[in-house]
Amino acid sequence: MFIKQYKKIDPSVLNMVAAEFFIQLINTSFMVILLIYMAKTGYNDARSADFISYRFLSVLLFSIPIGLYIRNRKIKPLFYLSGFSVPVFSILIVLSIHWNKDLLLYINMFFWGLGYTCLQISSLPYILRNTDEATRMEALSLNFSTWSFGGIVGGLLIFTLKNTVPDFFDEKNILLLISIISFAGLFFISKVKKDHIPETVNHKNFYHSKKDIKLLFAAITPTLILAVGAGLTIPFVGLFFFHVHRFDSDTFAILSSLTTAIVFLSVIAVPFFKKKFGHVKSIVISQAIAIFLLVNLGLTQLYSAMLLSSIIAVFCYMFRQPLMNLAQPMITDVAMKYVGNDNREMMSALQAAIWSGSWFISSKIFSYLRKAGLDYVYIFLITAFIYTIAVIMFYLILLKDYKDTAEKK
Numbered sequence: 001m002f003i004k005q006y007k008k009i010d011p012s013v014l015n016m017v018a019a020e021f022f023i024q025l026i027n028t029s030f031m032v033i034l035l036i037y038m039a040k041t042g043y044n045d046a047r048s049a050d051f052i053s054y055r056f057l058s059v060l061l062f063s064i065p066i067g068l069y070i071r072n073r074k075i076k077p078l079f080y081l082s083g084f085s086v087p088v089f090s091i092l093i094v095l096s097i098h099w100n101k102d103l104l105l106y107i108n109m110f111f112w113g114l115g116y117t118c119l120q121i122s123s124l125p126y127i128l129r130n131t132d133e134a135t136r137m138e139a140l141s142l143n144f145s146t147w148s149f150g151g152i153v154g155g156l157l158i159f160t161l162k163n164t165v166p167d168f169f170d171e172k173n174i175l176l177l178i179s180i181i182s183f184a185g186l187f188f189i190s191k192v193k194k195d196h197i198p199e200t201v202n203h204k205n206f207y208h209s210k211k212d213i214k215l216l217f218a219a220i221t222p223t224l225i226l227a228v229g230a231g232l233t234i235p236f237v238g239l240f241f242f243h244v245h246r247f248d249s250d251t252f253a254i255l256s257s258l259t260t261a262i263v264f265l266s267v268i269a270v271p272f273f274k275k276k277f278g279h280v281k282s283i284v285i286s287q288a289i290a291i292f293l294l295v296n297l298g299l300t301q302l303y304s305a306m307l308l309s310s311i312i313a314v315f316c317y318m319f320r321q322p323l324m325n326l327a328q329p330m331i332t333d334v335a336m337k338y339v340g341n342d343n344r345e346m347m348s349a350l351q352a353a354i355w356s357g358s359w360f361i362s363s364k365i366f367s368y369l370r371k372a373g374l375d376y377v378y379i380f381l382i383t384a385f386i387y388t389i390a391v392i393m394f395y396l397i398l399l400k401d402y403k404d405t406a407e408k409k
Contacts, residue, residue, distance in 0.1 A: 006138050006142060006268075008134065008135050008138075009131065009135050009138060009139050009142065010130055010131060010135075010194060011191075011193075012130060012191075012192045012193050012194035012195075013126070013127060013130055013131060013139050013194075014142075015188045015189070015191040015192045016079065016123065016126060016127075016188070016189070016192050017139075017142050017143055017146055018185075018188040019079060019083055019119075019185040019186075019188040019189045019192070020119060020123055020143065020146045020185075021146045021149055021150055021185070022083070022150075022181070022182040022183075022184050022185030022188075023082060023083065023086050023116065023119055023146075023150075023182065023185055024146045024147045024149070024150030024151075025150040025153060025154050025178060025181070025182050026086055026087065026090050026150075026178060026179060026182045027116065027147070027150065028147060028150040028151035028154045028155075028256070028260065029150075029154035029155075029157070029158060029174075029175065029178045030090065030093075030175065031234075031235065031238070032151070032154065032155060032158065032238055032249070032252060032253050032256045033158060033171050033174070033175065033238065033249040033252070033253060034093075034171075034175065035048050035052070035235075035236065035238050035239050035242075036171060036238055036239070036242050036248070036249040036252065037094075037097065037170075037171035037172060037175065037249070038051075038097055039239065039242060040171065041097055041098075041100070042100075043097075044370075045236070045239055045243075045366075045367070045370040046367040046368075046370050046371040047367075048239075049235075049236065049363045049364070049366045049367035049370070050363070050364070050367050051102075051105050051106065051109055052109065052235055052363055053359075053360045053363035053364055053367070054106050054109040054110045054113070054360075055109045055110070055112055055113035055116075056113060056231075056357065056359040056360035056363060057110065057113065057360045058109075058110045058111065058112075058113035058114040058117065059113045059114070059116070059117045059120070059353065059355075059357070059360075060353050060357035060360055062114055062117050063117060063121055063350070063353030063357075064346075064350065064353055066078070066117060066118065066121045066122070067121055067346050067350070068346070070121070070122055070125060071346070072197060073197070074195045074197065075122045075125065075126045075129075075195055076189070076192055076195045078118040078119065078121075078122045079118070079119060079122065079189045079192065080186070080189055081115065081118045082115050082116065082117075082118040082119035083119075083183075083185040083186045083189050084115075084183075084186060085111065085112075085114070085115030085118075086112060086115040086116055086119075086182065087179045087180065087182045087183050087185075088115075089108050089111050089112035089115055090112060090175070090178075090179035090182070091176060091179045091180070092104070092108040093105065093108045093109060093112060094172055094175045094176055094179070096108055097172075098172055123143055124140075124143070124332065124336070126195075127139045127140060127143055128336060129196045129197070130194050130195075130196050136333070137270070137271045137274065137329065137333060138271055140329045140332060140333060141267055141268060141270040141271060141329045142268070143329075144267050144270075144325070144328055144329050144332075145263075145264050145267040145268055147260075147263075147325075148260040148261070148263035148264035148267060148325065149260070149264050150260075151256055151257060151259070151260030151263070152257050152260045152261045152264060153257075154178060154253070154256075154257070155253040155254055155255075155256045155257020155258070155260065156253075156254070156257045157174070157178065158174055158249065158250060158253035158254075158257075159250045159253045159254040159257065161174050161177070162174065162249065162250040162253070163250060171249050215339045215343065216339055216343060216346060216347060216350060218397065219335045219339050219347065219397070220335075220347070220350050220351065220354055221393060222390050222393035222394045222397060223331075223335075223351060223354055223355070223390075224354045224358060225386060225389055225390040225393060226386075226387060226390035226391075226394075227354050227355045227357075227358035227359065227362075228358045228361065228362055228386055229362075229382075229383040229384075229385075229386030229387045229390065230355075230358075230359070230362070230383070230387075231355075231358050231359035231360075231361070231362025231363060231365075231366075232362045232365060232366055232379055232382060232383045232386075233294070233379065233380055233383045235359065235363065235366075236366060237317070238252050240301075240376045241255070241313070241317075243376075244300070244301050244304050244313075244376060245300070245304060245309070245310045245313055255314060255317065255318070258318060259317060259318045259321050259322070260321070262318060262319070262321075262322040263321055263322045263325050265322075266322040266323070266325065266326045267322075267325055267326060267328075267329065270282075270326060270329045270330060273326065273330075274330055279330050279334055279398055280395070280398050280399070282326070282327065282330055283327040283330055283331060283394060283395075283398065284391060284394070284395050284398075286323045286324070286326045286327050287323070287324065287327055287387070287391045287394070288391060289323050290320045290321075290323035290324040290387075291384050291387045291388055291391070293316040293317075293319055293320035293323070294316070294320050294380060294383060294384050294387065295380065295381065295384045296312065296316045297312075297313055297316035297317055297320060297380060298376060298377040298378075298379070298380025298381055298383075298384070299377060299380075300312050300313040300316070301375060301376050301377040302377060331394065332351075334398065335347060335351075366379065
């Protein structure tokens with residue numbers, strides 16, 4: 001059974017993944033109910049999106065410098081920085097909203113993003129440095145699954161607390177509790193012993209050749225397009241269900257928990273899909289079905305008065321997300337091999353910069369579109385169109401990659 005292969009992963013990598021789970025517990029929980037909490041506190045959609053965008057701005061500004069920094073250095077210190085700063089600034093974000101202090105909220109969002117970046121940039125290079133070929137795909141899949149596993153635990157925790165002691169555990173206190181729990185990640189970081197620096201890296205030269213730049217540009221272009229589309233919807237799906245289908249935070253939390261359980265199982269099974277169907281079929285088919293479900297999710301706004309609309313919306317949301325996430329470990333694996341060993345730290349940094357930079361821009365666009373009164377359905381359709389372009393580009397690059405590989409053989 002493919003699960004047996006996960007037992008062979010190095011213990012230090014497993015501890016790093018465990019530490020990342022606690023950071024992702026914050027990330028997913030905040031994504032599920034923070035905007036709903038802000039809406040209940042008096043923030044409209046456009047204003048909330050503006051605040052959220054500063055989280056992505058910090059990642060955009062610091063991703064490449066961090067990628068350059070870790071290229072010939074040990075990575076573990078960044079794990080400590082992330083494990084401490086993310087819970088601290090998460091607490092400060094919640095308190096800033098509670099106190100209605102806009103300047104503090106901007107600052108804390110910015111530094112929250114910076115703390116998260118330290119782990120986001122360094123986790124993939126750490127795995128690539130400290131695993132062998134036999135367990136690399138399993139380690140990458142397990143790393144990607146921390147987001148979904150964090151969503152499962154966070155969603156169940158939110159639902160349970162809000163329905164067990166509703167008078168005390170409102171959105172504010174739930175987010176504060178989850179932030180405090182996440183300090184546990186520091187314990188697992190302390191158990192990370194292995195921190196290899198690859199000998200293939202040129203320690204004296206941070207610059208990249210024209211060939212390297214060409215490879216990096218080809219590998220990141222589809223991700224850039226995909227990220228722009230994702231930023232228009234993913235951070236704001238909670239608001240869609242809150243405003244259109246009248247889901248409160250606990251209802252959306254349990255929905256997200258069930259959805260991320262499916263995401264977790266699909267990501268864990270990625271090595272099986274890769275061996276069974278190959279990169280091309282697994283990536284392209286899963287993404288195409290996910291786009292179809294996204295379109296139908298948005299269209300439910302047009303008949304939201306009917307009970308059927310909420311049922312269809314739940315179905316589309318629950319299966320779109322797993323399908324979209326299923327391809328990410330394989331896309332990362334292909335991209336990292338495509339750019340070569342000396343460029344993988346930079347590739348990781350560029351991916352983070354692109355995702356967060358695009359989400360910063362997309363958050364601003366979302367804020368403008370909502371301020372202009374554009375309905376969610378049209379924003380979802382725009383996203384689906386952008387996704388389609390990205391999938392076509394991924395397909396072309398995969399074909400080129402396999403053609404180049406065949407020619408080398």
